Amino acid sequence: MPGFGVCRQLLEYIEAKGAADAQALAKALKCAPEVVVGAIKSIQTFENVINVAEVKQQLWQFTKDGQDALQKGSPEVRLMSVIPAEGIAASDLEASPVYKGLGDAAKPSIGQAMKNKWIAIDKSSGAVAYVRKVTEVPDETQKVLAQLQKDPSGKSTDDKVLKDLKKRKLVEQKSVTTYNVTKGSAFTTTLRKGEADLTADMLADGSWKSKDFKPFNLAADGVPVSRGTLHPLLKVREEYRQIFLEMGFEEMPTSRFVESSFWNFDALFQPQQHPARDAHDTFFMTAPETSASFPADYEERVKNTHENGGGYESIGYQYNWERSEAEKNLLRTHTTAVSARMLYKLAQQKPFKPVKYFSIDRVFRNETLDATHLAEFHQIEGVIADYNLTLGDLMGTLHNFFTRLGIHDLRFKPAYNPYTEPSMEVFSYHAGLDKVVEIGNSGMFRPEMLRPMGLPEDVVVIAWGLSVERPTMIKYGYSNIRDLIGPKVDLTAAQSAPLVRL
Ligand code: PHE
The missing domain is CATH 1.10.10.2330 (Arc Repressor Mutant, subunit A)
Known part of the structure; x- marks a missing residue:
């Protein structure tokens, strides 16, 4: 805002002359046209002090050559x-x-x-x-240029001459907006800032009677309300959590990011030579490097099941199971490690009671990072343990679950997981992307996983898992996962993303 001084000079000039345009004011007050325009705007915040009319004019302006001609001769x-x-x-x-x-x-x-x-x-x-x-x-040319400088409207210069100057690229015509200022109904040369607030003191001492108050500006924007927002991923996680809770599922404790290979792999009947157990795919811990204790009798049954089927109508993998391999600590590669711990715990409670469990939390994989893959992401997992469940129960549950998410058209494809049989990948047609996309993985946990835990023979466990990031990206149109999570995320994104307000 220009100083009050410029505003005052401007008003005094208007008082003397009655009216003036911004150009004339700039010349008279010896300041830049922008300063005059700023002063006009400031004065306009005081009601009716001046009237301002916007005037669009075609004015002649000098090119660099034109300026040289004016100053040094044509x-x-x-x-x-x-x-x-x-x-x-x-x-x-x-x-x-x-x-x-x-x-x-x-x-x-x-x-x-x-x-x-x-x-x-x-x-x-x-x-x-x-x-x-x-x-x-x-120098006729210099003379007409001087004339044009005095009256840039070109009215006092011959049209043919103007045309010639333009052709010679000495001048050019530009459209300029200027302001015509005249006295308003409340014209004054002394601006007084109106009071913005009526205070208790003004009421007490009666001074409010002689004060000028600023009128209310009902068109002003409000101050943005400061508020907390959920990160888009937390928001989506909350939606999934609500769906599970509505379906009667109980949340599993997922705070254990560091897990032993035993619970992440061995308990899930994943053989010790399996490629997923390689450092290429899994982050192993250096400190603490190993875990020492697993439930002894359970460990023995896991070992036997891997080696020869453990007597559960299986021949196992036919290799020597090494405890040292199971001891290796890692960052859990899936939340199925949590499900394994919970199912083991469940199996220790007699008599068996059917359960429905879910979890939503972070997992880690040694991935090649790109637009859709990060080394850390979040998994959603649902588990139901009950007597005599069938593949139909799994498909029905998946229909129920995904319908609540607004996904109706499910397709299943046979798949392989070391710990489930049968296993199914879940697909759905996505109208926005106009293609069938994978939305999850599922299966019925193998007896080789459940029986060593001590679960009754006729108890069947169905389970499924999916990532939080993938459906979030698809649903909210993120093409790069790094816009959603990680160091490159715009810190204001969580505030401004429309999805966090829904
Ligand atoms: N653990 C599987 C994965 O990481 C998902 C899954 C969970 C599959 C439960 C079947 C049953 O992809």
């Missing part, structure tokens, strides 16, 4: 300073500093001087030379 007159009466060779003229100084206007200035009949071409010596025909060269 190109043709400057050219004449190097052309003597006896003439000059074209090559000598072109080499002269004056000619060079004329820049783009140099060549046309020769044409102009010829047109004015100031010079003539002489070819008698074979090469081109210019000879001077007049002694005086009055």
Whole structure:
């Protein structure tokens, strides 16, 4: 905002003259037009002090060459300073500093001087030379430019002359908005800031009676309300949690990010040579490097089941199970490690009671990072343990679960997991992407996983898992996962993303 001084000078000028436009004011107050416009805007915040009319004008403005012509003389007159009466060779003229100084206007200035009949071409010596025909060269061009500077509207300059100046690229016409200022109904040269607030003191001492109050500005934007927001992923996690709770599921404790290979792999009947147990896929811990204790009798049954089927109508994997391999600590690669711990715990409670469990939390994989893969992501997992469940129960539960998410058209494809049989990948047609996309993985936990835990023979456990990130990206149109999570996330994104307000 320009100082009060400029506003005051402006008002005093208007008081004296009655009216003025912004250009005239800039000249009179000796300040830049922007400062005048700023002052006008400031004064307008006081009601009816001035009336302002916006005027669009076509004004003539000087190009760089035009400004040079105005200050140093027109190109043709400057050219004449190097052309003597006896003439000059074209090559000598072109080499002269004056000619060079004329820049783009140099060549046309020769044409102009010829047109004015100031010079003539002489070819008698074979090469081109210019000879001077007049002694005086009055600078008409500079004169009309000066005239135009005084009245940039061009009204006091001949149209043909203007056209010629424009063609010679000395001037150009620009559309300029200016303001016409006149006195308003409450005109004053002394601006007084109105009171913004009526205070208790003003009421107590009666001073409110003599104060001017600012009118209410009902069109002003409100101050943005500061508020906390859920990160999009937390928001989606909350939606899944609600769905599970509505379906009668209980949440499993998922705070254990560091897990032993035993619970992450061995308990899930994942053989110790399985490629997922390689450092290429899994982050192993250096400190603490190993876990020491597992329930002894359970460990023994797991070992036997891996080696020879443990007597559960299976022949196992037929290899020597090593405790040292099971001891290795890692960052859990799936939340099924949590499900394994919970099912083991459940199996210890007699008599068996059917349960429905869910979890939503972070898992870690040694992935090649790209637009859709990170080394950390979140998994959603649902588990139901009950007597005599069938594949139909799993498919029905998945239909129920995904319907609540607004996904109806499920397709199943046989798949393989070491711990489930049968296993099914779950797909759905996505209208937005116009293609069938994978939305989850599922299966019935194998007896080789459940029986060593001590679960009754006729108890069947169905389970499924999916990532939080993938459906979030699809649903909310994120094409790069790094816009959703990680160090490159825009910190204000959680505030401004429309989805967190739904
Ligand atoms: N653990 C599986 C995964 O990480 C998901 C899954 C959970 C599959 C439960 C079947 C049963 O992809």
